Amino acid sequence: MNAFFPSDPTPLPAPPLAAATKVVAKSDPRIDHAQAIKSPATECVVYNNLITRYSKANLLHYSARLFNQIPFPDIVSWTALISAHSSTFLSLRHFVSMLRYPTFPNERTLAPLFKTCASLPCVSFGFALHSLAYKLSLCNGPYSGSALVNFYSKCRLFNDACKVFDEISYRDEFCYSALVVGLAQNAQSIRALSMFRQMKASEVASTIYSVSGALRAAADLAALERCRVIHSHAVVTGLDTNVIVQTALIDGYGKSGLIIDARQVFDENLGCMNIVGWNAMLSSYAQQGDQNSTLEVFNSMKPFGMSPDEYSFLAILSSFCNSGLVSEIKPWLRRMIVEYGVKPTLEHFTCLIDALGRTGKLEEAERVAMTMPFVPDEAVWRALLSSSASHGAGDMAWTMAKRLLELNQHDDSAYVIVSNALSVAARWEEVALVRKLMKERHVKKISGKSWIEVRGEAHVFLAGDRNHERAEEMNAKLKELVGEIEKLGYVPVCSETLHKVGEKERKEALLYHSEKLALAYGILTGVAPPGKALRIIKNLRICRDCHLFFKYASRVLKKEIIVRDINRYHRFSYGSCTCADIW
Numbered sequence: 001m002n003a004f005f006p007s008d009p010t011p012l013p014a015p016p017l018a019a020a021t022k023v024v025a026k027s028d029p030r031i032d033h034a035q036a037i038k039s040p041a042t043e044c045v046v047y048n049n050l051i052t053r054y055s056k057a058n059l060l061h062y063s064a065r066l067f068n069q070i071p072f073p074d075i076v077s078w079t080a081l082i083s084a085h086s087s088t089f090l091s092l093r094h095f096v097s098m099l100r101y102p103t104f105p106n107e108r109t110l111a112p113l114f115k116t117c118a119s120l121p122c123v124s125f126g127f128a129l130h131s132l133a134y135k136l137s138l139c140n141g142p143y144s145g146s147a148l149v150n151f152y153s154k155c156r157l158f159n160d161a162c163k164v165f166d167e168i169s170y171r172d173e174f175c176y177s178a179l180v181v182g183l184a185q186n187a188q189s190i191r192a193l194s195m196f197r198q199m200k201a202s203e204v205a206s207t208i209y210s211v212s213g214a215l216r217a218a219a220d221l222a223a224l225e226r227c228r229v230i231h232s233h234a235v236v237t238g239l240d241t242n243v244i245v246q247t248a249l250i251d252g253y254g255k256s257g258l259i260i261d262a263r264q265v266f267d268e269n270l271g272c273m274n275i276v277g278w279n280a281m282l283s284s285y286a287q288q289g290d291q292n293s294t295l296e297v298f299n300s301m302k303p304f305g306m307s308p309d310e311y312s313f314l315a316i317l318s319s320f321c322n323s324g325l326v327s328e329i330k331p332w333l334r335r336m337i338v339e340y341g342v343k344p345t346l347e348h349f350t351c352l353i354d355a356l357g358r359t360g361k362l363e364e365a366e367r368v369a370m371t372m373p374f375v376p377d378e379a380v381w382r383a384l385l386s387s388s389a390s391h392g393a394g395d396m397a398w399t400m401a402k403r404l405l406e407l408n409q410h411d412d413s414a415y416v417i418v419s420n421a422l423s424v425a426a427r428w429e430e431v432a433l434v435r436k437l438m439k440e441r442h443v444k445k446i447s448g449k450s451w452i453e454v455r456g457e458a459h460v461f462l463a464g465d466r467n468h469e470r471a472e473e474m475n476a477k478l479k480e481l482v483g484e485i486e487k488l489g490y491v492p493v494c495s496e497t498l499h500k501v502g503e504k505e506r507k508e509a510l511l512y513h514s515e516k517l518a519l520a521y522g523i524l525t526g527v528a529p530p531g532k533a534l535r536i537i538k539n540l541r542i543c544r545d546c547h548l549f550f551k552y553a554s555r556v557l558k559k560e561i562i563v564r565d566i567n568r569y570h571r572f573s574y575g576s577c578t579c580a581d582i583w
Helices: 017-027 029-038 044-056 060-068 075-084 090-100 107-119 123-135 142-154 158-167 173-185 189-201 208-220 224-237 243-255 259-268 275-287 291-299 310-323 326-338 346-358 362-371 378-390 394-407 412-424 428-440 471-487 503-511 514-525 544-557
Strands: 449-454 457-462 534-538 561-564 569-573
Touching: 029 044, 029 060, 044 060, 044 075, 060 075, 075 090, 075 107, 090 107, 107 123, 107 142, 123 142, 142 158, 142 173, 158 173, 173 189, 173 208, 189 208, 189 224, 208 224, 208 243, 224 243, 224 449, 243 259, 243 275, 259 275, 275 291, 275 310, 291 310, 310 326, 310 346, 326 346, 346 362, 346 378, 362 378, 378 394, 378 412, 394 412, 412 428, 449 514, 457 514, 471 503, 471 514, 471 544, 514 534, 514 544, 544 561, 544 569
Parallel strands: 534 561
Antiparallel strands: 449 457, 449 534, 561 569
């Protein structure tokens, strides 16, 4: 998550001159530096401390000059200098100079270097540094080990991060935090939660980072019970008072569909909430398509001294897009520029293009994509491809698919969407061409996957999966449910890829979509008692047949069913969905 800094809600009066002088005298390292120069017997440790203080005061040129004045710098001096420049390539240059001096590094020398390699495009240097650390037996300590775990996680090499973690001799709370956060950031949510449980079982203390990382993993899985358990753990350990944990709680509850719980955390901590927390609350409402609540929170920002940033406006535009209110997006784009001085980014224009496409204004959406002050990326062409396919514009879908594949020829969604669009138009030669391209480029369609949380454990179902231990019961329950909803008028919406098979085969294939299997399992296990919603998560966009199926199922079961797909939340209740059939 990017870091933002909140503006002060109430500006403090300027301190008296005498008080200001005392603050400067106390905090400015140049005062102590002057005193050290006057004293001929100043030890090296004093200069090392001054180098660190200069870096913390953002006076890096002073730290470098002071280092050059030390006659015989030791490893602490070099480490202080390297740490002072850990956000730039200078730290790597200083490290090479240290090796030539020659001085050997220790654990604390390597940690800021791995941080530099993770934040800057110098992965190969990080690999070489790991080799050196291995030769010097410096990989197994918690300090350098946690830095290495963080390095591999930032490079999206989470298997290597886990291997480094397993080799650490003593794993403290920072080692666990680095791995939990790294796994959560790399969409390894189940492994992140498992590691968090292992940390607690090992009686290792939690940190704000391990708790926030676990909450992020639970949010990605929309595991509401897990969010509540981690929330309780944060309260017991006293970490719930930290703004990072509070923000993660808002995000976790929001993504789990517990918008009331997210709002409660937000309201209880308004006094210390920063802009990241406000944006998390805005995004929670936006994902639900609740534009009224999104605007209500946005309008409350000014009285609390908050200045909205680009992410605040992105939440506003997303809420309008998810609500199908395309007419509101353009005025808000102008407003963010004129009234707030915030420049729109590519993501803001993507919201406009997506909203125009969903409402059938395909030509206008394409015109915006071609004339906006940004080069269209994959998200733009994918939005146009999905819109043109859903509105039956086969030629435009084919054009958008080609543009998307120019950027990423292994994007499986492009092949699948355009193939479906061409199938509807019975353009079978072009469908064959698309499938031929997929085969030549070794592209495989990502399988549909859904999961449902039962007593704190996520149960995953794949499309067409018939090997579950309760497969026969689930199959019987689905057939029973289909029989009941057909009496209400349900007619299966044939998947475009099933046009050539018989009616029986089509119904059988549609019956085993992953979200329907998850629904059947949820009914059988009684995971949602009367009055409680049944919640399902899907890794792809919910198909039209399943969307229709769930609308009828909510009537038959007399139960609210919540499905979170890759685009948004769908709340099915009494035969309707909150998305108003726009997704």
